[in-house]
Amino acid sequence: MSNESEADEAEQDAADESETEEETGFQNGDFIELAYTARTVEGGDLVDTTDADVAEEEGVGEDQEFEPRTIVLGEGHVFEAVEQDILGSEVGDTGTVTVPAAEAFGEFDDSQVRTVSADKIPEDDRYPGAHVDLEGEHGHVETIIGGRARVDFNHPLAGEDIEYDWEVLSEVEDREERAGALLAVFLDMDLDVWFETDTVEEEQLVESDEDDEDEDEESEPEYETVEVEKETLYIEATPQLTMNQQWMMGKQQIAQQLTNLLDVDRIIVQEELGGGMMGGMGGMMGGMGGMGGEDIEEALEDEDIDAEEIVEELEGAEE
Incomplete structure (x- = not known):
């Protein structure tokens, strides 16, 4: 082997080793439970914290809950400088990083x-x-x-460098915890979530044999109904969710992020109404749709509604 070949091989080995080293520890896409306290570099004023004791000492947020946050690295849930400092770390690691004003709340204008x-x-x-x-x-x-x-009109913290003290408490692997944490990040509220694998019917295009087709004759595409399994994230709807501004304005974007980050096929927001279930976002409807004829008649009798009168009125309207 020539010296040049040996040098190339050694360089490649060094590159592979370097790449392996860079990939150790937490990386983008990992879910971690993070504790942190952020203060201004000049003055040491509290900016944010997950520590209830720190908040109490500072006399802030009496009506707020202070607890560690679950974030997804690489998704901008904390400032990029903080994410970069955390990359490669492991559970129990701590660090301190300064976020320049321009990357935090902007320079003073x-x-x-x-x-x-x-x-x-x-x-x-x-x-x-x-x-x-x-x-x-x-x-x-x-x-x-x-x-x-x-x-x-500047941000109150414009022009301030921010110092973050952080600690990685754990890696979050439970899927329901991940889903709940993401919704808390997006909507600042706790919601009940669960996963199910549903079997649903779906129209699929039938692949045709090109050899059997007449080249001069265009044929209509054929579809068939097949049963497929769908990994589904269910979110329990609440009045608070219905009225949440972030949800009302950006539910489609939030759903897309949840779908990508949690690797699910679809999302169904489900609301319980009087013993039935109403689904949203996934196109699911429940409740009365699952009742038989006798059940409907009994329900009408319970509400003192004459079904025959309704039918006669409808027939009269058609005439």
């Missing part, structure tokens, strides 16, 4: 501090420090002099 007419601000908010929403922008009032107000 002087042009975002503007003078506006005080009349545009609700009367109850006309004082320094008040948080206001004006023409789709959120800001806080710096000063009010006469009929003019100075409003800062």
Whole structure:
């Protein structure tokens, strides 16, 4: 073997070894339970924490629950600098990383501090420090002099470098825990979830034998009904979910992310109504649809409804 070949082989071995080293520990796509506390570098002001004791010491969030978060690495659930610091780590590892202002809440922009007419601000908010929403922008009032107000539309933490202390508590492998954690990230609420493998009927295209086809004659595609198994994530609907703004505005995007991250075929949001079940998002409907004729008659009698009168009225309307 020539020296050149030996050198090439050694270089390849080194590259393979380097690649193997990079892939050890947690990687993108892994679900982990993470504890962290974030503070501003200048001043040490608390930005966020999962530690209830830290929150109590700081006197913040009396009505909030502080507990470790389940995140998916590579999905932007924490700042990228924090994710990069965690990659390759293992359960029990800790670290500290600084997120530059530009990658955190943005640099401070002087042009975002503007003078506006005080009349545009609700009367109850006309004082320094008040948080206001004006023409789709959120800001806080710096000063009010006469009929003019100075409003800062920068993020309150703009220009601040943020230091994160983190610890990986565990790897989350249970699928229901993963699903619940993702919904908590997307919607900031806890929901009951479960997985089932359902057998459903599906139309599939019948593959034709090209040798038997007449080249000059176009044939219509043929379909057949087959039974297939679908891995399904069920989410129990609640009034809180129905009214959740993030859910109402982005349910399709949330469903797509859940489908990809949890490797399921479909998602069904299911609501229980008076003993029946109503499904959504997966095209499932239950409840009355599963009742036989005698059951329906008994239900109508229980509600003191005359079925024959309804039929006669409908027939009269058709005439």
